[in-house]
Amino acid sequence: MNQLVILGAGPAACLLAIALARHGVPARLIGRARTTHAVEGLSQRVVEALKQLGCREALSLLGPRWHRVSSWNAQEVEMNGEFVVDRVAFDAALLRDVSAAGVERDAGLVRELARDEGGGWCVRWEDEAGVLRRTDAVIVAECRGHTAPKLAPDRHAGNTLVSISRTFEGARRQPRTTFIESLPSGWAWGGVDPQGRAHIQVVTLPDTVTASGGKPDAVHAAALEQLSRMPLRFGTRLRPAGPARARGIQPALRGAAVRADYLRIGDAAYTCDPLSGHGLFEAASGAIAAVPVINTLLHRPAQALLAQRYLSERISSVFFSRIEAARQHYATETHWADEPFWRRQSAPPASAPADAPAPGAVFSERPVVENGFIVERRVVVSDEYPRGVRFIDGIDLGRLDALIHAGGMQAPADLGRQLSAPGEAVGRAVGWLQARALLSRTGH
Numbered sequence: 001m002n003q004l005v006i007l008g009a010g011p012a013a014c015l016l017a018i019a020l021a022r023h024g025v026p027a028r029l030i031g032r033a034r035t036t037h038a039v040e041g042l043s044q045r046v047v048e049a050l051k052q053l054g055c056r057e058a059l060s061l062l063g064p065r066w067h068r069v070s071s072w073n074a075q076e077v078e079m080n081g082e083f084v085v086d087r088v089a090f091d092a093a094l095l096r097d098v099s100a101a102g103v104e105r106d107a108g109l110v111r112e113l114a115r116d117e118g119g120g121w122c123v124r125w126e127d128e129a130g131v132l133r134r135t136d137a138v139i140v141a142e143c144r145g146h147t148a149p150k151l152a153p154d155r156h157a158g159n160t161l162v163s164i165s166r167t168f169e170g171a172r173r174q175p176r177t178t179f180i181e182s183l184p185s186g187w188a189w190g191g192v193d194p195q196g197r198a199h200i201q202v203v204t205l206p207d208t209v210t211a212s213g214g215k216p217d218a219v220h221a222a223a224l225e226q227l228s229r230m231p232l233r234f235g236t237r238l239r240p241a242g243p244a245r246a247r248g249i250q251p252a253l254r255g256a257a258v259r260a261d262y263l264r265i266g267d268a269a270y271t272c273d274p275l276s277g278h279g280l281f282e283a284a285s286g287a288i289a290a291v292p293v294i295n296t297l298l299h300r301p302a303q304a305l306l307a308q309r310y311l312s313e314r315i316s317s318v319f320f321s322r323i324e325a326a327r328q329h330y331a332t333e334t335h336w337a338d339e340p341f342w343r344r345q346s347a348p349p350a351s352a353p354a355d356a357p358a359p360g361a362v363f364s365e366r367p368v369v370e371n372g373f374i375v376e377r378r379v380v381v382s383d384e385y386p387r388g389v390r391f392i393d394g395i396d397l398g399r400l401d402a403l404i405h406a407g408g409m410q411a412p413a414d415l416g417r418q419l420s421a422p423g424e425a426v427g428r429a430v431g432w433l434q435a436r437a438l439l440s441r442t443g444h
Ligand SMILES: Cc1cc2nc3c(=O)[nH]c(=O)nc-3n(C[C@H](O)[C@H](O)[C@H](O)COP(=O)(O)OP(=O)(O)OC[C@H]3O[C@@H](n4cnc5c(N)ncnc54)[C@H](O)[C@@H]3O)c2cc1C
Pocket: 007, 008, 009, 010, 011, 012, 013, 030, 031, 032, 033, 034, 035, 039, 040, 041, 042, 091, 108, 109, 110, 111, 143, 144, 145, 146, 147, 163, 247, 248, 249, 265, 266, 267, 268, 274, 277, 278, 279, 280, 281, 282, 283
């Protein structure tokens, strides 16, 4: 019986396996490597996560950062660059990092996840020779992406969009650059390299695809006609290097994402609008956040509910903040405001999420990470910081508040002595609490 089995072979699965190995938590990974090509951009924050986890193979694939140009709301802005990867190569490199980290891996297709006779998990999977196998587990981390079977209905499902990608040769040769540009029926993201190879992804409404008879090549060509800035950069001699490929997109928050013996990580937990370009970062940060949760579930079962609450709140708060950030970004494009795509994508949400925090700032007991486990501590929760703030300038706000509550307001230097912290830092933490009217609530 395995303590922990990870299902999948993408960024979430690989980075979770590596992060657990770095923390001495053994896991077994069962997954089939990705075979469909897609060009995706990743931010410096993903690179930081790869460095933190020592993913040398994935890092060695990245090369230099690509220059990035955005044409949005009739303004062309040069922005922080991004790294561009082919996902088949990137995922294969991550799998090599998994092996280098000493994680046991079975290459295979998961056919079924079911309860075994003793109430644990039984994974039935097919190996590369087509032989059906069985692996038992106490805890399962579901990382099979957005197609992972659901255990419960979605908690939230956003608008469906379609992304259509196509690769071209013959673009104007130039330093590696990515572009994003809005157009009446959606937006386009593209990259071009010094060999004149260009990749352009168009995101539009499913209705636009239906109206063109469902032909991705035609939709892609029509969208390119609507672009004004990108063709100036790419030149007029683009030659398709293959057919256009369509992928469906739907921001969704899955139900039952966290249980005492089951966690969904990466796209299996929630998917965002690709406008945010955050998918790989979400997979990486979600994997890193899951480590203390799994540690707690395995070694401190009495705190299992707290650990589940931590991950579940994190998933839902990140999801809603990402979809709201994407909506606000869509709303900043005002040139096509009356077009169906832009009306729909920038429309305010019908209602606030059920677990949105109450307005104002309050102290609240919340699950936090401490020494690799999930523990409960007093933090400040507000609509600005829905997941809570525990430290300001290294000062534990809950401890500071308790101290003031017990002994009355004292000079920062005196409080600092009791907290073994510099008086100036305590002064700033006190000021932070006062600005949120939190000290007055303690009666001081
Ligand atoms: C059109 C589009 C464009 C995007 N562009 C970007 C971008 O530019 N930047 C960015 O950061 N993100 C982007 N994303 C999001 C990004 O692709 C995902 O967020 C990311 O891949 C999530 O990683 P994951 O490991 O959770 O899932 P996945 O990458 O989907 O990995 C799932 C893994 O599970 C395996 N698997 C699935 N089923 C089984 C099974 N039954 N048995 C065994 N293995 C299985 C798969 O082969 C795969 O290896 C984009 C998404 C879309 C749809």
